Amino acid sequence: MDINKDLVAASSSPLVLAILADEDSYGYAILKRVRELSGGHMQWTDGMLYPVLHRLERLGYIEARWEVPESGRRRKYYRITARGRTQLAEERRQWQAVDATLRGIWSALSLPLPASPLMPLVPLAPLVPRGA
Amino acid sequence: MAAPEPAIRIEAQIAQWRSYLRRRQAIHAVDVEELEDHLRERVSALVDSGLSDDEAFLVAVKRMGDLDTLSREFAREHSERLWKQLVTPGATGEPGAWVRSEAVVAFCLAAIAALAVKAPELFGLRLDEDTGFYARNLSLFVLPFLTGYFVWKRGSNLATRRWMAAFVVAAAFANIYPFSPGGYTEVLTAIHLPIALWLVVGIVYAGGRWSEVGGRMDFIRFSGELFIYYVLIALGGIVLTGFMVAMFQAIGIDTEPFFERWMLPCGALGAVVIASWLVEAKQSVIENMAPVLTRLFTPLFAIVLVAFLATMTWTGRGLDFQRDILIAFDLLLVVVLGLLLYSISARDPRAPPDYFDVMQVVLVISALLADAVALWAIAARISEFGLSPNRVAALGENVILLVNLVWSAVLYVSFLRGREPFAGLERWQTAYLPVYAVWAAIVVIIFPPLFEYI
Numbered sequence: 001m002d003i004n005k006d007l008v009a010a011s012s013s014p015l016v017l018a019i020l021a022d023e024d025s026y027g028y029a030i031l032k033r034v035r036e037l038s039g040g041h042m043q044w045t046d047g048m049l050y051p052v053l054h055r056l057e058r059l060g061y062i063e064a065r066w067e068v069p070e071s072g073r074r075r076k077y078y079r080i081t082a083r084g085r086t087q088l089a090e091e092r093r094q095w096q097a098v099d100a101t102l103r104g105i106w107s108a109l110s111l112p113l114p115a116s117p118l119m120p121l122v123p124l125a126p127l128v129p130r131g132a
Numbered sequence: 133m134a135a136p137e138p139a140i141r142i143e144a145q146i147a148q149w150r151s152y153l154r155r156r157q158a159i160h161a162v163d164v165e166e167l168e169d170h171l172r173e174r175v176s177a178l179v180d181s182g183l184s185d186d187e188a189f190l191v192a193v194k195r196m197g198d199l200d201t202l203s204r205e206f207a208r209e210h211s212e213r214l215w216k217q218l219v220t221p222g223a224t225g226e227p228g229a230w231v232r233s234e235a236v237v238a239f240c241l242a243a244i245a246a247l248a249v250k251a252p253e254l255f256g257l258r259l260d261e262d263t264g265f266y267a268r269n270l271s272l273f274v275l276p277f278l279t280g281y282f283v284w285k286r287g288s289n290l291a292t293r294r295w296m297a298a299f300v301v302a303a304a305f306a307n308i309y310p311f312s313p314g315g316y317t318e319v320l321t322a323i324h325l326p327i328a329l330w331l332v333v334g335i336v337y338a339g340g341r342w343s344e345v346g347g348r349m350d351f352i353r354f355s356g357e358l359f360i361y362y363v364l365i366a367l368g369g370i371v372l373t374g375f376m377v378a379m380f381q382a383i384g385i386d387t388e389p390f391f392e393r394w395m396l397p398c399g400a401l402g403a404v405v406i407a408s409w410l411v412e413a414k415q416s417v418i419e420n421m422a423p424v425l426t427r428l429f430t431p432l433f434a435i436v437l438v439a440f441l442a443t444m445t446w447t448g449r450g451l452d453f454q455r456d457i458l459i460a461f462d463l464l465l466v467v468v469l470g471l472l473l474y475s476i477s478a479r480d481p482r483a484p485p486d487y488f489d490v491m492q493v494v495l496v497i498s499a500l501l502a503d504a505v506a507l508w509a510i511a512a513r514i515s516e517f518g519l520s521p522n523r524v525a526a527l528g529e530n531v532i533l534l535v536n537l538v539w540s541a542v543l544y545v546s547f548l549r550g551r552e553p554f555a556g557l558e559r560w561q562t563a564y565l566p567v568y569a570v571w572a573a574i575v576v577i578i579f580p581p582l583f584e585y586i
Binding site: 026027028045046047048050051054055058073074075076 | 165167170172173174192195197198201205209
């Protein structure tokens, strides 16, 4: 099962912010983490992460710095800012509202769930920042 | 043939991928670096999981996504990057030190030019009283410094240094003749000296390339862009002045004397150097404006000229003869020549003829016909008015422009018919450049004594 493009796009900013709230990271590692968390269901085209990161940087939610790790190549690390944490808390509230609404309607309909259910929903739960 | 080392091959592949990315305007060098870091990590992870280098590279590139989509996403996020920015070089990661030192030199030379025009006041020559002196020497207050800028930028050789001597000669001819104040010959000198000296600027501008078509063509492009930038700066200056005068008036201070004695002369001359520097800095960054305007106005001028000729033939009206008609037609030919010149300057000489070339030919031929009518009208009556210096100068210029345009039309028609390459037209125009300067020099050097300094 692959998640629809619009959903991926809509969830990209809370996902990235949440991952960075955990610890500072860089592009490739962020993608790897998304993949692990979603059990491989959230597939981003690698390059598309960077415009998202740059947008969050422009909005002041994250900040970038260049570091030279032992491998020798310069690498761009991102760190969440205080504004970013506020934004993440706000987005978390919104997503929880959407989630609660959907849960409500799923149970009201009491539809039988398809074979590979909830997979994307369950791993997304630990995504929210520990401190928040 | 042994296959190259895998490590070398993958470096070459990454280098190629990087160069594709670099061509995208919306993706800057630092972004390429970030993406490349990503690509490398992806490749090494894939290699670790058992893929060969080549396979790993292909998969990694594929996962990075389609370059067009990627650059569209970058463009959406960094929309300002599609509007080429001029004044903030260095922000994009390019070396800024040279750019900055060039800016410093340009501003210093502009300041020197601005002060140079005030220097004669130390010797009691006032701008509002000795207008003749300032008019004759106007180009000498700025062109030597502009030339100095290009010498600084391109380095000088013996030939360019020799040409610099032309400024000394020009200063001599502008000042030793006993002009009658405000007379015809003085005005002619004031108008023609800058034209003659502009050639010297061109020779220094082109560095060692003045003898080449390409070098001269670059100078033509530079001149057109400089004109446009100068006009834009002047418009900005007018707005600034308007606010300054109005604001100080509100607190009861009259700034007009300051404007007339300092701001206008110093600003007008300094702006020449500043505009030149901007044109130099922008040449590869921003679209040239002159060819854009040419494309817009060539058809419009052609329509007006054809309509004029048609109406004249239809109604049988003769030209209402006025004294200044020759000058008016000179200006018309200058505009037509400019339109021709700047569309040549932007045209790919290898492209086949298209409708725009036909439009050019219509424009040039209709301008020639209109000019022929004017010449015919004036020829009958020139003896009546006598040969004043103005009229001789205007007639000479008309002949020079006419010769240029007639031969241009011939070359253009044979290009349209596929007999001549377009380069012939380019060569003709660039070869003709010295003619204008030589005629201007003749007007400056020979006319005053010939017409007894009237």
